[in-house]
Amino acid sequence: MEKSEFVLRAKSPPAVGLFAEATSLSALAAQEAVCTRCPLYKNATQVVPGEGPPRARVLLIGEQPGDVEDVSGRPFVGPSGKLLDIALERAGVARDKCFVTNAVKHFKFELRGKRRLHKKPDAGEIDACRWWLDRERALLRPGLVVALGATAIRGALGRSEAVSRLRGDIIDLGDGVQFLATVHPSSLLRLKDESDKREAWRGFLADLRKIARWIEKDARALD
Secondary structure (H helix, E strand, O other), rough: OOOOOOOHHHHHHHOOOOOOOOHHHHHHHHHHHOOOOHHHHHHHOOOOEEEOOOOEEEEEEEEEEEEHHHHHHHOOOOOHHHHHHHHHHHHHOHHEEEEEOOOOOOOOOOEOEEEEEOOOHHHHHHHHHHHHHHHHHHHHHEEEEEEEEEHHHHHHHHOOOOOOHHEEEEEEEOOOOEEEEOOOOHOOOOOOOOHHHHHHHHHHHHHHHHHHHHHHHHHHHHH
């Protein structure tokens, strides 16, 4: 994707007003670029802010950037992102109409030889980064927040909940915002058994189709 209104990230921090309330997503991304709220910034290549149209009605939240995202500076462009793209298309959801971000904005990893292996963010790191996620939500004012996995659920709701308990139900959060939880696409990539993969894929598509139906209903309401 070429740089456009759909790519909202900063190359350098702002010279002044770092802690002022950001009035745009691009200004927020510039502030995120110099974030030191938790130690993860020390080893990551760069921050990976959210990406999407500034008036997106759907906010998709993942866990954290992976190795590919850390290098590129864009969310969901690695293996999980490619699978998400396929699933969204099959479900009838246009990714470029959604704002895609992560609960944690820096890549957490452990070195295994020359490889950087994903390491799950802990509660403190998720809660520290929620400060940024809340500001993304305040600027976007989405109608539907979709959490992909347990880390995203904690980032969105401010508490830990099992994906299985919330999955598939559209919940009213108040103030005109609704919430949907499903699995992270990386969970499908980790499955080895072919029948398990097919079942998980069907379940994931069923959840994403609820987003498509929500978008259709929301569009009619806004007409």
